[in-house]
Amino acid sequence: MTFRGLDDRPEWANAQRFAPETLIFTHSIGCTVSHLANHQELYAALVTRGYQYDLDALQVLAKRELPCRYIGMIGSQKRVRQVLQSAEKLGVPKSNLQTIYAPIGLSLGALTPEEIAVSIGAELIMVRRQGSGNLSSHH
Numbered sequence: 001m002t003f004r005g006l007d008d009r010p011e012w013a014n015a016q017r018f019a020p021e022t023l024i025f026t027h028s029i030g031c032t033v034s035h036l037a038n039h040q041e042l043y044a045a046l047v048t049r050g051y052q053y054d055l056d057a058l059q060v061l062a063k064r065e066l067p068c069r070y071i072g073m074i075g076s077q078k079r080v081r082q083v084l085q086s087a088e089k090l091g092v093p094k095s096n097l098q099t100i101y102a103p104i105g106l107s108l109g110a111l112t113p114e115e116i117a118v119s120i121g122a123e124l125i126m127v128r129r130q131g132s133g134n135l136s137s138h139h
Helices: 029-035 051-061 077-089 113-128
Strands: 004-006 023-025 043-046 070-073
Touching: 023 029, 029 051, 043 051, 043 113, 051 070, 051 077, 070 113
Parallel strands: 004 023, 043 070
Antiparallel strands: none
């Protein structure tokens, strides 16, 4: 699994901030997703700096010919609801929007950025391994 980062701000999207094997995209979300069009297992975590960025990303990701394996979006319930409603008004099928994990991450009671990162990572593993997120008897 290769990590790919996308941010249109060079001060955030640069080689000094990420591991050497990270591919960094500084293009628009549409351009970046077109580069990833043949990815069978695309996981997208939307941790953007604003509503419009989430909306732009969803319009592209939720309409991919090869559906994303995972789309998660950070934000409050209100922000998530507003973005999903706007995306639907802009033509994103409701059935595609119902598969979005939002707010992103498993409900662990996470508070710090590090804990939130763990909850997002756990959710990604759950989706990849087709888990339920519930405790199992296999400890």
